[in-house]
Amino acid sequence: MIAMVALSEHGERSRAWLQSRLWSDRPAAQGSASLRQELSRLRRGIGSRHLVTVSDRVMLRDVRVDVLDMVEPGSVAASFIAAEVPELLEGLEIRDEEFEDWLRLERSHWSERIEALASREEPPGAHADPPAAPRVPAAARAGAHAAILVPRRPTLGIMPCIVRSERPQLTTIGEMICDLAAKMALENGYFGVFDFRDLSGSFSGLPSEAGNPVDGPDLLLSVRLSEIGAMLEIALALRAVGTNRVVWTQSYAAEASEESLLSAGKIPEFVNQAIEASELWLSRNSEDEKHCAARLTLSAAHRAFCLGNMDLALAQSQLEAAFDLDGSVVQLGWLAFLECVRVGEGHPQQSKSSIERVRMLTAKALQEDRGNSLTLALLGHANAFVLRDYAVAEDLVAESLRINPHRAAGWDARAMLNFYTGDLEDGYLAAQRARALGRFSPYAFWYEASCGIGASMVGRHAEAIRHGSLVLAQRPDFKPMIRHMLASFALQGEMAEAQKLYRHWQVLEEDISIAKLRDAGYPLPNPDSIAMIERGLIRAGVALAPA
Known part of the structure; x- marks a missing residue:
């Protein structure tokens, strides 16, 4: 087994x-x-x-x-x-x-x-486990030579939008859906995108890249809007090229009012769900050699959220290997995010090396490409949490949301930055926005945790417990949520639950004490968070305040 x-x-x-x-x-x-x-x-x-x-x-x-x-x-x-x-x-x-x-x-x-x-000619040990000191992945040093070695990414084809209505405004909405899907797919870094909206739909005669013919797309995304009486149905579907098999489809019905449709915020959530479905297909169906870099990056992102030290080490190795293959700044952003997880989970002897790595990765990524909202969100979170450089983090997060205001990672980075700087109510609202946008993500527990932490910090302890229960059902050892949920239980008067969670915390982290919480290097959002957890521990009778 x-x-x-x-x-x-x-x-x-x-x-x-x-x-x-x-x-x-x-x-x-x-x-x-x-x-x-x-x-x-x-x-x-x-x-x-x-x-x-x-x-x-x-x-x-x-x-x-x-x-x-x-x-x-x-x-x-x-x-x-x-x-x-x-x-x-x-x-x-x-x-x-x-x-x-x-x-x-x-x-x-x-x-x-x-x-x-x-059959490969690569010498043994060329990509051994990464050293503790920061290094620049090989593709960043190899220049033009690295581009020759790049295997193609899997590709997503955007089909012409079908609108069954006489209203031209709905055609505009359909085009917005297609544009957002293309943007999300490109920025996530797993797919290239073919846009067939201005073509006949034939896959013959496609252009070439670097003198090599370009294959047709691996997946096709179709968007259909149908007006039925006072209702409007939006349907999205993903089909595998070759078999024409539908691998995912979903529909959403709403009042046929453009204003209500756009203001409800459902369209970005719907598009995010389609992109998550395409990435799930990639993880299960793509060809290992053909889509090597994309699979490595996707696997590393999943491992990052497993939170374990070994998982993080393997994720780092995978991301560096992927960067050596195609040199995407998204991989640099994910490498910076790994340092956030290491610091947040309290992995030993990570603080100094994490600071050095985040600084190096931020400089390199911004030098390569400043226009990817996912990379900017990941770097913004790392600069806020690891470096505590809130001015730089503010610029990165604001630019991420300007480029793409529909990205869950961008709103999550905004939420956490607000928590760090004491803007708790706005942070909680941003966390809720991230949760809505990322509800279909395999990392949804991460956005749920931000809501739980925010709810506990603004005193909405029942909400914090609800969010926290969902988080711990998926990641029972996620210590940031355990700490805040324990405090919420205690401050709600649920002492038995608080004590039970404290015992679980003790298994994960030795020598828990209020003095340890107050240590400058301990990973907590801000002094308000520390004080709240102290009150919870004392009220639950599981820790004593220092003399």
């Missing part, structure tokens, strides 16, 4: 998936009971910090998987596989046909990746 979870794309599987491959020959109730029993035994063996079950998902956190390390582009696998290629999970035998089918497929996939790595 550990192997099956570890070999998944993001280190997680559904309970139903595991049950169907390990107990497929048993009745559903018996298979479910066997799965629960096995998970309980495994948690006792390796610890609930590493094997996490949330709802219907089984996840591995803060672990390193040797097989995945070896098949990462640029790894030292080439020297390892120069000898006889090993068999994946050799000697592991489970008498279940579904398991055997899965294992045969995994071994075939493993062999293909090993053969691809063996």
Whole structure:
């Protein structure tokens, strides 16, 4: 079971998936009971910090998987596989046909990746684990030569908008939806974009890049607006080119008033949902070699939000390898964000190196490209939280929101900056805006946490507990939320819940004390936050104020 979870794309599987491959020959109730029993035994063996079950998902956190390390582009696998290629999970035998089918497929996939790595001319160790000191990824030093090595990104085609209405204003709204989708996809850095709105729709005769023919898009996004009486339906769909299979579709109905449609803020949320769906497709369906940099960046972003030290180390390695491949400033922004997570989670001996890295990454990213709203949002958060340089952070966050006012990460960076500088009410409003825009994101818990922290700081403790419960259901070890939620429980008078959360905090962080909270290097938003958590600890009777 550990192997099956570890070999998944993001280190997680559904309970139903595991049950169907390990107990497929048993009745559903018996298979479910066997799965629960096995998970309980495994948690006792390796610890609930590493094997996490949330709802219907089984996840591995803060672990390193040797097989995945070896098949990462640029790894030292080439020297390892120069000898006889090993068999994946050799000697592991489970008498279940579904398991055997899965294992045969995994071994075939493993062999293909090993053969691809063996055929590369890259010397072993070219991308070993990153050193503690900051470094500039190779593509930043290689200049024009690096561009020759860039594999193409997966591409999203924007189809002409279909409007079933006589009102020309709705055509304008449809074009706005298409424009926003193209902007979000480009800025996120995973997709290139083809715009077919001014073409015949034929994929033949596409231009070339650097003398090489350009393939058609991998996905097509279609937008349709239909007026039905007093209602307007907006429908978006993603189709895979080649099979024409619909991989995602969603519709939204509203009053047929342009003003109400635009003021409700639903269109940006809807577009963000479509882009998240396209990135989910990429993580599951794209070709490893063809879309190498995009897959590395997407995997690293997911690992960053796993919060574990090993996950962060692997994410850093993946981002640096991706930057070496295509040199996108988004990868520099994500590298800066990793330092925020390291500092926020209190990983040891990170403070000084994080400061140096954020300064280097900010300078490099701004030198390369100042026009990407996601990069600016990530850099703004890092400059505020890690460097405490609020003036620079303000410029970066304001520019991010000017370029793209519909980005969840931009509003989240605004919220946290406001919390740091004491503008709590506006910060809470910004956090709510980020949460609405990012509700379909795989990182939605991050935006939920900002709302929870903000609610606790402005004294809305019931709201803070509601937000915090959703966060901890997805990330039980997210310490910033634990600290503020504990205070809200205590200040609401729910002492048993506060004490229970305190015991959980003690498992994650040794020597909790008010003196430690007051330390200048402790990662808390501002003095108001520190004072509130102190009051909560004292009221819950789980910590004493210093004499």
